Amino acid sequence: xxxxxxxxxxxxxxxxxxxxxxxxxxxxxxxxxxxxxxxxxxxxxxxxxxxxxxxxxxxxxxxxxxxxxxxxxxxxxxxxxxxxxxxxxxxxxxxxxxxxxxxxxxxxxxxxxxxxxxxxxxxxxxxxxxxxxxxxxxxxxxxxxxxxxxxxxxxxxxxxxxxxxxxxxxxxxxxxxxxxxxxxxxxxxxxxxxxxxxxxxxxxxxxxxxxxxxxxxxxxxxxxxxxxxxxxxxxxxxxxxxxxxxxxxxxxxxxxxxxxxxxxxxxxxxxxxxxxxxxxxxxxxxxxxxxxxxxxxxxxxxxxxxxxxxxxxxxxxxxxxxxxxxxxxxxxxxxxxxxxxxxxxxxxxxxxxxxxxxxxxxxxxxxxxxxxxxxxxxxxxxxxxxxxxxxxxxxxxxxxxxxxxxxxxxxxxxxxxxxxxxxxxxxxxxxxxxxxxxxxxxxxxxxxxxxxxxxxxxxxxxxxxxxxxxxxxxxxxxxxxxxxxxxxxxxxxxxxxxxxxxxxxxxxxxxxxxxxxxxxxxxxxxxxxxxxxxxxxxxxxxxxxxxxxxxxxxxxxxxxxxxxxxxxxxxxxxxxxxxxxxxxxxxxxxxxxxxxxxxxxxxxxxxxxxxx
Numbered sequence: 039x040x041x042x043x044x045x046x047x048x049x050x051x052x053x054x055x056x057x058x059x060x061x062x063x064x065x066x067x068x069x070x071x072x073x074x075x076x077x078x079x080x081x082x083x084x085x086x087x088x089x090x091x092x093x094x095x096x097x098x099x100x101x102x103x104x105x106x107x108x109x110x111x112x113x114x115x116x117x118x119x120x121x122x123x124x125x126x127x128x129x130x131x132x133x134x135x136x137x138x139x140x141x142x143x144x145x146x147x148x149x150x151x152x153x154x155x156x157x158x159x160x161x162x163x164x165x166x167x168x169x170x171x172x173x174x175x176x177x178x179x180x181x182x183x184x185x186x187x188x189x190x191x192x193x194x195x196x197x198x199x200x201x202x203x204x205x206x207x208x209x210x211x212x213x214x215x216x217x218x219x220x221x222x223x224x225x226x227x228x229x230x231x232x233x234x235x236x237x238x239x240x241x242x243x244x245x246x247x248x249x250x251x252x253x254x255x256x257x258x259x260x261x262x263x264x265x266x267x268x269x270x271x272x273x274x275x276x277x278x279x280x281x282x283x284x285x286x287x288x289x290x291x292x293x294x295x296x297x298x299x300x301x302x303x304x305x306x307x308x309x310x311x312x313x314x315x316x317x318x319x320x321x322x323x324x325x326x327x328x329x330x331x332x333x334x335x336x337x338x339x340x341x342x343x344x345x346x347x348x349x350x351x352x353x354x355x356x357x358x359x360x361x362x363x364x365x366x367x368x369x370x371x372x373x374x375x376x377x378x379x380x381x382x383x384x385x386x387x388x389x390x391x392x393x394x395x396x397x398x399x400x401x402x403x404x405x406x407x408x409x410x411x412x413x414x415x416x417x418x419x420x421x422x423x424x425x426x427x428x429x430x431x432x433x434x435x436x437x438x439x440x441x442x443x444x445x446x447x448x449x450x451x452x453x454x455x456x457x458x459x460x461x462x463x464x465x466x467x468x469x470x471x472x473x474x475x476x477x478x479x480x481x482x483x484x485x486x487x488x489x490x491x492x493x494x495x496x497x498x499x500x501x502x503x504x505x506x507x508x509x510x511x512x513x514x515x516x517x518x519x520x521x522x523x524x525x526x527x528x529x530x531x532x533x534x535x536x537x538x539x540x541x542x543x544x545x546x547x548x549x550x551x552x553x554x555x556x557x558x559x560x561x562x563x564x565x566x567x568x569x570x571x572x573x574x575x576x577x578x579x580x581x582x583x584x585x586x587x588x589x590x591x592x593x594x595x596x597x598x599x600x601x602x603x604x605x606x607x608x609x610x611x612x613x614x615x616x617x618x619x620x621x622x623x624x625x626x627x628x629x630x631x632x633x634x635x636x637x638x639x640x641x642x643x644x645x646x647x648x649x650x
Contacts, residue, residue, distance in 0.1 A: 061116030440475025533564030
């Protein structure tokens with residue numbers, strides 16, 4: 039490529055989106071489709087509103103000897119069939135997202151995090167957006183196409199379908215960001231000159247709206263003489279999958295400027311600290327998990343320091359570990375808190391062993407390790423007493439059986455750290471995770487695979503209750519260390535249940551399953567319990583009472599199994615499991631049969647065992 043084959047400048051975002059709208063900037067046909075889910079778009083919008091850089095756009099000047107078929111950016115409908123001035127080589131996802139969110143006259147058709155198609159509008163909460171302690175990304179909302187938010191019963195709980203309802207809710211539509219302030223005039227008119235509303239609009243306009251108008255995007259433009267081979271090579275270099283840089287990668291680059299090798303520290307100081315077999319429960323802890331725990335401690339310390347200086351409660355910096363918080367983590371804070379977090383994760387492994395969780399295969403929530411490690415790091419010796427361990431166990435099991443750590447969990451982490459540490463240190467107020475946790479008895483019927491945290495939790499509670507192998511009498515955790523084939527298997531075999539006419543929704547549930555070795559499971563086969571109990575007695579070389587005692591250690595009733603009484607067994611074991619869950623959570627659970635088939639409960643017949 040010639041010396042002057044490309045130019046670099048900065049262009050107003052408003053102008054770039056206008057070029058997209060009229061078809062002056064289009065896509066070469068070889069560009070892939072637009073794939074960003076709405077949370078990514080919200081993050082991009084938040085960055086621009088804060089005047090943060092969002093990367094460079096690379097364009098190819100059209101009209102040269104090398105021509106490409108082109109198409110408008112998704113959502114743009116330019117009049118006629120205009121020829122573009124430029125083609126977008128890099129930045130398609132960002133430009134498309136911004137065009138659809140800010141300039142499109144209809145709803146944005148995009149994806150959720152599960153890659154399911156959704157349609158809606160982007161709004162921003164005006165009050166939350168100007169809160170100096172708030173997270174700008176949290177202020178941006180994606181509202182359904184109807185502009186109405188429904189609950190699970192289909193009832194309207196939020197309605198923004200008219201401008202008046204937007205004004206009342208203080209929700210600003212992002213598609214009005216370039217309208218010259220018309221929405222703001224109508225907002226203040228609606229409130230009939232209310233001084234507080236005028237002040238809110240002025241502050242919001244200055245803090246959020248005007249940055250979009252002032253925003254400039256760095257642009258690299260390749261000239262018309264760029265040869266096809268060069269265009270293809272450049273495109274391949276800048277489009278290697280569109281994977282966003284992780285926080286760890288960004289901090290690695292930042293700390294390198296201060297002569298600190300974060301990657302080496304993670305590998306040599308952090309991960310190596312728990313390579314021993316007794317820490318195998320930690321083998322899937324990621325570098326981002328570690329950074330989140332460090333950030334929780336750093337932000338908690340910052341909040342404590344400001345509180346001691348007398349800052350008002352509402353102005354105190356928040357505890358958090360979102361992307362924004364981690365990117366703000368100084369090298370000084372990282373070096374200060376990393377050793378405590380290493381110790382915290384090791385203490386977490388010991389605590390989980392005490393809860394009979396030994397391997398990631400049956401760890402209910404990997405994410406719950408993050409606040410657990412931070413809590414143990416911050417509480418220190420105060421977490422080691424019997425009373426403190428009991429409280430910590432209640433918090434942990436409430437999180438598991440309340441199923442509170444799926445999806446986005448950073449907000450819960452930020453609550454857990456001060457709540458649980460204060461509780462351990464003597465505060466009588468229970469943590470919010472403990473008070474929020476609920477377990478519906480009917481949930482037992484839907485726990486059929488280890489995809490569920492509660493399913494794995496019950497496995498651990500059975501081990502904690504003293505479950506031993508029916509053949510050898512060994513404790514399951516001992517067998518698990520020396521025999522990798524231990525797993526959850528059916529008590530009344532599937533083959534027998536099918537012949538007896540029982541439905542898979544019952545016999546595939548956790549109520550009819552327990553941890554057994556593969557060899558014991560082969561003895562069971564597909565026979566009736568009354569059949570295989572005799573073979574177990576023979577294989578175990580022990581009296582009938584010995585095998586019955588071992589079966590009872592699994593909260594199962596051998597006398598009901600001996601008579602093949604599946605219904606009686608099922609009812610009795612359900613009651614026993616609920617009693618165990620109730621004890622772990624420290625909460626009463628009433629076995630209300632009406633909840634067994636409550637609306638919304640998944641009654642599929644999935645199963646994750648390979649026995650008969």
